[in-house]
Amino acid sequence: MRKLIAVMALCGATSFLYGQGQPPHARHVSPASLNRNTGELFQESMRWNEYFFDNAESLIKSPSAGSHGAQGEGRRYMVRESSWYALGLLFRDQPGDRERAAKILDAVLKQQYTDPSVRWYGTYKRTPAEPTPPSKSELWRDYDPNWRVFIGTTFAMILIEYPDRVPAELRQRMYKAIDLGIAGEMREGRLVPAYTNIALMYGFLWDFAAIHDHNAAWKKKSVAWNEEVYRLFEKYGTFPEYNSPTYSGVDIYGLALWRDYGSSAHMREMGAAMETSLWRELANYYQPDLRNLSGPFDRAYGMDMTHYVSVVGVWMRTVLDASSAPLPPISATTDHLADIWFASHIAILGTAIPPDALAKMQHFAGAHAIRQNISAERTATAWLGDHVLIGGELTSKTKDAGGPSSQFHPATVHWRTPSGEIGWVQLVACPLVDASADENGLDIDTKGTVRLRIHAAGLKKEQIKSAAWHLPGLQVGITTDASGFSIDDGADSVDLVYSGLSHMRFDIKPVE
Template identity: 30%
Template sequence: MPISWLFLSASCGTLSHVRRNDTLSFALNLLHESMNWMDMYYDTETGYLYSLNAAALTHETRASAWYASGLLARNEGNDVEQAVRIIRNVIDGQHKNASSQWYGDYQIYPEEPTVGREQYPPVIYNSWDPNWRGFIGTTFILILEEFPHLIPHEIQEYMLESLYNTSIGDSYRVGGVDDDNLYPAYSNPSIMRAFVTGWTGRRLNESNMTTAGEIYAKEVIDLFTRANTLSEFNSGTYAGVSLFALTLWAKYMPESSSMGQYGGDMIRKTWATLGSLYNANLKNVAGPWDRSYGYDMNRYLSILALQMWTLVGKKNAPINAKPYAMGHKDDFAIGPLVAILAPFHNTLIDNETFNSLLTFPGTHTVQTSAFSPPYDTYPRNITAWMSPYLTIGSETFSENVFGGPARSSNSFNPAVVQWARNDGTVGWLTLHAQVMDLIAVAGEKTLNLTYPSGNSTSTFTFLVGTNSRAGKRDVASWADVEGMSVNISGTIDPGYVVSFNGLVGGAGETINNFEFWNFTYSMPSDSVDIPNVLLKFDLSR
């Protein structure tokens, strides 16, 4: 019977009977909405999805694999036939040269030239993406676990061969070698790598592969249990991927595996942290964010928000009525996987966390830490002040790279402020940190930032979201920022420069498709002081 997986997958847990029934309907809703959207992109002539970026009728491999899982879950008309066709196509396009760094990985898109040729050189995370082994490998395993009765035997064997090859290829990855950055602290691909390798080893009775998966999982677990936090901390996108992968640990790995032993507990504790940082009034997880593709979860599509959809329903989650109109919309394609796992995953979340996703519990502070070796000199110290309509979050760090462990100043947000505006929209401010160390403390209506290694050439750059449609179009000072009064002091020159980064003009480009006003403070030219700035906030509601 179609969609029976929803009911067969549910198990006893902390959720009440009514809540479990609600989450089943929410998961089904996510499945159908995401599939209806992808149906429009499916090319029946080739057996692939067209590019979700509408890239001149080229196709896309990873989203096609995710779509195949949804076809099997929906199981209507010729869905199964098309899913099998997609799976075969994806494996046919797997990189087969065992001597290449990208062995066992999958094509970004089927029309691409051969990776490694002179005209198409191998550039990691561009012409090939090593994390796609994990994304597609986990999808294949979910399919083999949930829908084996729908997959012909020869295709199952082809999938197992593909998983073996992708596990071997993933073993080529060593952090710091050949431009690869896969360390255990790179949480989302590390959790997927351990799972795919360990599961495949068990399924094929390959003891060395099984052991390799367990060894890698232990490194991930050891980093997590230090403070019960993911090293890749508080990312709307990648916390979502990590929770997805941890659900595979908890659901499909035996108790004899450390992944089976720790997966469920890691999910509970990750959600507890996220719940403590979530403001249901703003529908946002407060900062800091190690890797973010936006500054307001109501405006960009995050995988974490899809998981919230299955917990509290679309209307109560940070999801627009038209998810495909949001920034980073491509991640809507993972919707079927989130929906398939939701009946199991959602039983692992405690009532306090669940309730925090619906109702803000009241003003409180959060203190924790996260650790990402080899980039961090010491664990990042995280503080957040949470109030009903204003949240302030920050992290102190000392690293050997710019832009956080992801080495991207555009996604690393170590100091973030968000507030509610009168029309219900969210205002935001983030430090665009281009330093290797920062002392940051979030307090009651305050944010204190210090560059311990800074000097007279240091600058503090704050990106501030544009006003609502009812607010001022032009911003020349803090007085023009809607909904918030900001007072700034410190060792900086009190004068500042304001510029605009817009979609079609201004001083520079947008970041993650968000327009913003850029407030930049400099130090006095002859200063010998340590660069410091203290921001004080008051809501002007």
């Protein structure tokens, strides 16, 4: 891959690096041209958009079951997701769709912060009812800067693909909104190239704005930014934000923007090369018989992809039937339902999975181990077997598991229970940790108290002892120097607390 990029740099990157570039070209995809799986996904996505759409406000209401972005509140209006619906409407282009999309885009644009003196300049309210951040605002609590690029890239896709379907005045407002988003991000200065999913979207959007505005300074900076994102990827052959069922899917979106809309052949080639590599990495972690990615997860909103909507699962649905894809049956209360509304972007950009990766997603290629350096301090390890998935991340004791709300899961186990459901174990909380997976189990090294969560249909508290877990479909033997042990019952899971330890060994054996 490095040689290919080097050739591109020699052949065509010179003008790119000095500020030249071509405006992006539309893909000219229509709903009628979609394959069956993608068409079904798009239709289901639009059906749920319409179910939650409030015509009076021209915005989407949040699902009631804590979808990502809803913050658990339910029934509020969702600004970002409404822009996604507008893209879907313009793509579908049925009678009345253009008019509805225009009203939605107007409603979304009204939620942008336009005061250049504040840190949240250029981003958007997450919901119209959200108060303006106070002077001593806290990132994420009071505002989300990432809405600049989530909404901005959606606007860019509309302006590339469907400029004739949007009124001229609205088009100009969208271009201005993108510029404000870029200016606000530059001014805030909080984003780094290692924040992978946002860095990829930002790199595309910066390039797009620079070309449209003929802004040589932005072009030069966007080139440098994108080269640094690629350099970080090339160093270890993966992204610093590693193995996330949600955000690896957003990475693919950002890379698809690069490979289709990048202003130079060099940028498009970098995007395509990284996208191909990421798909192969995900395929290596995927067990199609269990319909799940193995851990460890840098960022995950759930442990069983068949029970919540992940963006990787949405991408995979375009090439797999509903019965095979790692997605749950969709209802109004499906966890993280809102992420299915990413389907319009995916349908338009197209899924570019290499054939060898697709084959692994369709049929399990056989038991195998994974060991992947992520950074100088971090190494991911995993074992994927016929009946069990085990994941562990070695962090050189630079990262901890921060509690039930943490997205970082450095130690994980998945298996199928006798009921047919997926059982799982995750390390919920512990101090600085090293976890390592192998064919027979999992090692955890830390110093202090460890909290593990077990979910398995048919699990009874009496089946669990400090040194042995007799779980439905799985036997686990524990060797540890822990001085204390307790069990806390949860709504649909059990938490185990081992205290005063430095090492734990889990010997794991599926039970037929």
